[in-house]
Amino acid sequence: MKDATPAHAMQPEETPELKALYKGFEAESLMPLWTQLGDLMPVHPKPRAQAHVWKWANLLPLAEASGRLVPVGRGGERRAIGLANPGLAPHAYVTPTLWAAIQYLGPRETAPEHRHAQNAFRFVVEGEGVWTVVNGDPVRMSRGDLLLTPGWNFHGHHNDTDQPMAWIDGLDIPFSHHNDVGFFEFGSERVTDYATPNFSRAERLWGHPGLRPLSGLRDAVSSPLSAYRWVHTDAALTEQLLLEDEGQPATLEPGHAAIRYVNPTTGGDVMPTIRCEFHRLREGGSTPARREVGSSVFQVFEGQGSVSLNGTVHTLEKGDLFVVPSWVSWSLEAQSQFDLFRFSDAPIMERLSFMRVQVEGEMP
């Protein structure tokens, strides 16, 4: 595939007749394809979204300042600060499909309940003490946990401690906004249950490996397991690397352990629009450069390393986030054991048959 935009080869001369024609188009809400084809139909994805890194060291103080200056409550609903991709202004979109934000809840605060068609999750890079209450079920949030709020489930949060807590929210707001699929409904101004159990009811019912309750035989569009605990994620990754040490097939590629969080009723992605994964590289390890259709956001959970995005290397530390727009080449290098959480819009691309993957050194 040649890397030239197709549309510039042959444009008609702008004669007065042609200008009149274009006026006629405008009057009738029409636009010619031939003047814009190269932009609309590039030879490969040319995202407006930019590869970009957000440093946790810069985000957290701003979140803390918000905690002092901005109340949380009905109306604003959440003290969430969106990562605004510089290429997607004026929207606070991290990619054309995904929203990523740091959310901050002060000591003893409550974020009121609501529900929306948009799918959401939270990932906790540090801290604890908040419970998110999903359809009345209190779900503890602790470091390393992934917590789900699939579309149209009521949810609110409350901080049960005297310490603030910050975490990452991921949603499909841009997809939903662009395509006009959103619904929203207010719920209780307080969370409906202030209990602080270690395990949610969803976990107690669904969190047993390979076991499905007979009361839950109907497949669910989104995972009914609202919490994926760090203890399990860590164990799964640890075992993959140990199995690799034993010469067994287990890792994605040498030195690269990885899991996908899945819906136990189907084995597929946790939500229809968002894929969540966790990656661990051994110290000194690296990944081949990959391009994929669709966009991803990574957050460093632990360790030091770097990412190369279309050839530009960015050093990364705990909490740092970076975005990989569509068809941007990415590869990781680990200076220590290097743990990263990832979410992406891959389910959209796969369900609509747009996915393509190109891995350095592999035949396309």
Next chain:
Amino acid sequence: MKDATPAHAMQPEETPELKALYKGFEAESLMPLWTQLGDLMPVHPKPRAQAHVWKWANLLPLAEASGRLVPVGRGGERRAIGLANPGLAPHAYVTPTLWAAIQYLGPRETAPEHRHAQNAFRFVVEGEGVWTVVNGDPVRMSRGDLLLTPGWNFHGHHNDTDQPMAWIDGLDIPFSHHNDVGFFEFGSERVTDYATPNFSRAERLWGHPGLRPLSGLRDAVSSPLSAYRWVHTDAALTEQLLLEDEGQPATLEPGHAAIRYVNPTTGGDVMPTIRCEFHRLREGGSTPARREVGSSVFQVFEGQGSVSLNGTVHTLEKGDLFVVPSWVSWSLEAQSQFDLFRFSDAPIMERLSFMRVQVEGEMP
């Protein structure tokens, strides 16, 4: 669900400290959710796209003028004039996901071959004489036919007659452009086969009702049947109304016959992103008002009638097109037998579990 945007109830006062915080956000490519929630997460879809009607009587002369003024050839690729939804400027998008255009090919002209990841179809409201060549298979285009060019199939067109011909193109260009999924490749500058058979090879292999070739047992993402002929569509609709006359269940609702064009390997939609249907109302018939998530475009194929879009009635004649944005209420009324072609992004909404439908008089 109350019809108020949620975000305006409680915004923090814009103190100097808050302004400084907002500056800090900007410097770090961040944006708060609380100032924009109501726009981003409305209580129900509030599309920027507008309900709009394009009159065929106005489109066709502009297409003809383009035929005189604009050459067709490599670079511009197609003499296609997009329906530009007034709410989606500056893009020539008819909806956030769909592109609709009138394409015009003069006597003996050829539109060169290319392929792209975007899914495309053509629908012929009048005329004949053009063959579209899909991966080397010449497909006749005649009044009432639906012709498919699913993603990544080479295709070009040529007019075998001394008369021009115009038709409607539908693609998922906006979806593809917004989400960065597009690939494009030039093919031959001439079509690869100038034969003008009545039936394409695809039809000869796949166009037998309920019969599947043993050479084609692998399910296909998009329909392998590249042409859906008017003779079959008309017969199917005619039979539905006759069956209704006989007191048998056959129509969608009284006086309303309708078919969906499907992929014979799955029974599902013809392409992963685009649904195509044909609707026929009896003279004097009407449909209940419906709201659906996702957007549609209709073209009147034959007959007189009107559409009510969010309560505004528009009179329609042969060739007229109208767009129904997400969650806009629509209903049809027929002054004669009233035939309409429809395409929509419903496969996207259904595959991603965002579909909702509300029909007047039915329980939600």
Next chain:
Amino acid sequence: MKDATPAHAMQPEETPELKALYKGFEAESLMPLWTQLGDLMPVHPKPRAQAHVWKWANLLPLAEASGRLVPVGRGGERRAIGLANPGLAPHAYVTPTLWAAIQYLGPRETAPEHRHAQNAFRFVVEGEGVWTVVNGDPVRMSRGDLLLTPGWNFHGHHNDTDQPMAWIDGLDIPFSHHNDVGFFEFGSERVTDYATPNFSRAERLWGHPGLRPLSGLRDAVSSPLSAYRWVHTDAALTEQLLLEDEGQPATLEPGHAAIRYVNPTTGGDVMPTIRCEFHRLREGGSTPARREVGSSVFQVFEGQGSVSLNGTVHTLEKGDLFVVPSWVSWSLEAQSQFDLFRFSDAPIMERLSFMRVQVEGEMP
């Protein structure tokens, strides 16, 4: 894989103690595996069913004699004579899963209505004049047609002429009987509708290629298209051979056209347990030897040829039937254009992941 039954290598000596043990087993309704392993678990399928040919020239006179001697009516229900595989006595099973019978209806006779969980079809090798009434919908039966009666649909037949008619019935009675899945219910003693339309309502609703009624969007376990007409089958096969003449991929293998009858709501088999296909060989053509898990029955529809079954060649003429038990090698040779209808239990084997296929000259 060595072709020895595994169990004979090492059997314990039959000491008095062992005999006592075996007595003990018997008293407790137990049986040891080690004495019967080779029979129960052979190295490859060793069917009791035999490869066998039934000559139409012998069947038809017996059916006619039944017509004179045996009434048709409530109780016996059908004047159907089952093909009893010599290896499966005392059952009238053509294979362990399939039943095949010749059914005979005299002038003006009616076979009363009933329904059963068993799936059934009819295939007409010659004659016409009978209508089968499926859930109240009269379906014409003519030469070359495949007619479906999926499980739990009421059905009866009546002969509208002064000539008798015979055809082939296929059902999953042996599967159903062995596995205890059958239900049966009597219906009307007369058929509920004696009309004799050329086309059933099912065909009028579902028999349009690639078109699905919007009143029928729910996928069906079995095909809603109750008749597959010869005119379409013949056209599909004719086109495959013509496309092959033109150098296009269309046939299953050189000189071998073939179609599968499918459920238009899914593209899959017409019924959950029975696959139906039609095969046409060019004069002088042949097929490579194949072994498949599961069993098939073929009927010659037209032409002369032969089948080789595990190396034994059988000459075949119009109407002749033969059975291919599991893992028996089969290949066809055509002395003229050679048309064969086939049905099999392949959907059972595929849905339960037992299918294996071995084709002569292909790598396993």
Next chain:
Amino acid sequence: MKDATPAHAMQPEETPELKALYKGFEAESLMPLWTQLGDLMPVHPKPRAQAHVWKWANLLPLAEASGRLVPVGRGGERRAIGLANPGLAPHAYVTPTLWAAIQYLGPRETAPEHRHAQNAFRFVVEGEGVWTVVNGDPVRMSRGDLLLTPGWNFHGHHNDTDQPMAWIDGLDIPFSHHNDVGFFEFGSERVTDYATPNFSRAERLWGHPGLRPLSGLRDAVSSPLSAYRWVHTDAALTEQLLLEDEGQPATLEPGHAAIRYVNPTTGGDVMPTIRCEFHRLREGGSTPARREVGSSVFQVFEGQGSVSLNGTVHTLEKGDLFVVPSWVSWSLEAQSQFDLFRFSDAPIMERLSFMRVQVEGEMP
């Protein structure tokens, strides 16, 4: 549905002509349907298999005696004693589809490796010390564990202790034998790995709730998780009853906790032909009477209670097994907390659309 077999109403008189006709049938390997319809097509399933109970107290001594008298090794392969349903003589079938056996392995013994198309599992009602080696992966067998050996995986067992061990095997041998789908291949005479790890590699890779390795994204026909440990099963059941105590929906019905063992790649049954479940009733609890198409085997794991099978009550203790043939009514009563393992052929019935369920007190 009337409970009369349909075939006896109207049989033709056995005249000499008719007898001659029947002779003619026999000579041509034909059999009339009308003489056998009632047996072949009953109004509801009339299984030859009988409801039956096997007492563990009787089985175990016979297994121990076998341990003394019958060697285990190549040829006989396994010291397994099949539960022979009294209605299915001369076969050692517990149901028409399922095989159930007690297998016994003496101190330090090895059962050699082999593989077969038949799907198999083991369930351990008591004891420990044996490892089953599945495709080279040693899998510990302990009380309460379910261990899988899906079709065509090499497997052998060895006892690492000085104590014998007995357990239950379940396979689809009858289905496979009747339908001729079996393949069998010998493997190593010794197991390929005598290691005795606590956890198999399969568990280490797949045994983390809701987490899927990126190295294992291809869906598997059978579960890749070869061991389902008692600790998880017990916890899942315990939590269901606790949730019920808290007023939450969790149990199948009041006082009746139940889980299904599932394939984590799909959420469906562990193997294509066999469903495995575990049921726990509270002391004093009972279940409504159920009839289901297809057959089941239960083993009491712990506690006292009884089962009513078509109205006959059988008292049950630890280890006792009983079989529920198709459409036989069954209900349980618990005199203590009552734990039962269950396996069935329900995947066959569901995949082939033959399943029906009738629950006492529910509308059909």
